[in-house]
Amino acid sequence: MECHLDVQGEFSLPQHHPVPEGFMNCVQCHDPHGEDIFKAAGGLAMARQNESCAACHQDQTRPFIFEHEAMHEGCTVCHNPHGSINEKLLVEDDPNLCLRCHAQVQGPSVPAGHIYIGTIDHTAFLQIGTCWTSGCHTAVHGSNIDIRLRY
Numbered sequence: 136m137e138c139h140l141d142v143q144g145e146f147s148l149p150q151h152h153p154v155p156e157g158f159m160n161c162v163q164c165h166d167p168h169g170e171d172i173f174k175a176a177g178g179l180a181m182a183r184q185n186e187s188c189a190a191c192h193q194d195q196t197r198p199f200i201f202e203h204e205a206m207h208e209g210c211t212v213c214h215n216p217h218g219s220i221n222e223k224l225l226v227e228d229d230p231n232l233c234l235r236c237h238a239q240v241q242g243p244s245v246p247a248g249h250i251y252i253g254t255i256d257h258t259a260f261l262q263i264g265t266c267w268t269s270g271c272h273t274a275v276h277g278s279n280i281d282i283r284l285r286y
């Protein structure tokens with residue numbers, strides 16, 4: 136942290152891995168001698184990065200019958216591994232987290248003020264909460280029972 140001040144800043148945010156508290160350390164996620172210490176850059180490196188999370192978070196990294204393809208992009212598309220202002224280390228705490236990949240449908244077929252995602256009108260659902268806290272797509276990491284990642 137003496138050299139990586141920006142990282143120190145991230146670990147000072149309200150939600151963070153308990154490194155400053157001394158319960159974890161940097162090398163549980165980083166290989167200090169590895170060639171990809173700074174950024175896991177797609178492909179195999181990404182798989183290794185997810186593996187480093189799997190050591191402690193098996194519920195999210197086990198195989199699912201209905202996978203969420205977002206997981207192929209790595210945990211960091213949704214989580215900041217060091218720290219975040221948001222609960223669960225999320226990079227965003229509203230539906231924009233999901234809308235980055237699941238674009239809202241636009242066009243004349245969509246009534247004014249309505250939010251369509253895929254073929255489904257989500258307007259009423261999104262008044263209840265986010266995509267995952269509204270009680271709908273609660274299985275964000277993958278599901279064994281529902282292709283739409285519910286339950």
Ligand code: HEC
Binds near residue numbers: 139152165172175
């Ligand atoms: C929970 C796992 C985890 C811990 C603990 C962790 N890191 Fe990271 N770190 C990552 C991941 C994953 C990335 C890649 C982030 C990305 O690609 O967006 C990363 C990226 C970085 C980077 C690249 C710059 C950046 O911010 O993206 C530096 C430098 C770094 N970490 C240093 C540290 C230091 C120093 C510590 C200990 C004080 C530490 N990390 C602890 C997972 C971790």
Ligand code: HEC
Binds near residue numbers: 159163
């Ligand atoms: C060495 C074990 C370890 C590793 C490796 C690890 N974590 Fe964690 N993770 C923890 C601990 C401990 C906590 C704090 C749990 C708590 O406070 O209840 C945590 C918390 C989290 C949380 C927040 C959970 C919550 O309920 O707020 C997320 C999200 C998370 N980790 C994601 C990741 C990701 C992504 C990686 C890989 C880049 C990773 N973790 C690597 C041990 C680990």
Ligand code: HEC
Binds near residue numbers: 189
């Ligand atoms: C598509 C976005 C996305 C990706 C990719 C993702 N997560 Fe998550 N994760 C979430 C959301 C959203 C939550 C909050 C769920 C909730 O509060 O019900 C969450 C919650 C968590 C939690 C807290 C679980 C709990 O019971 O509170 C952990 C730990 C976690 N994720 C680890 C991971 C790991 C490890 C990876 C990569 C293997 C990963 N996540 C990839 C979106 C994602």
Ligand code: HEC
Binds near residue numbers: 205272
């Ligand atoms: C990095 C990109 C990415 C992010 C971020 C992302 N997804 Fe996905 N998601 C995908 C891809 C790719 C698929 C598979 C192709 C498809 O069905 O659109 C998918 C599939 C799904 C499906 C299954 C759709 C079906 O009918 O088969 C649901 C539900 C879903 N995602 C919900 C979410 C939720 C909820 C979030 C936010 C927590 C989220 N996604 C964030 C990329 C992403």
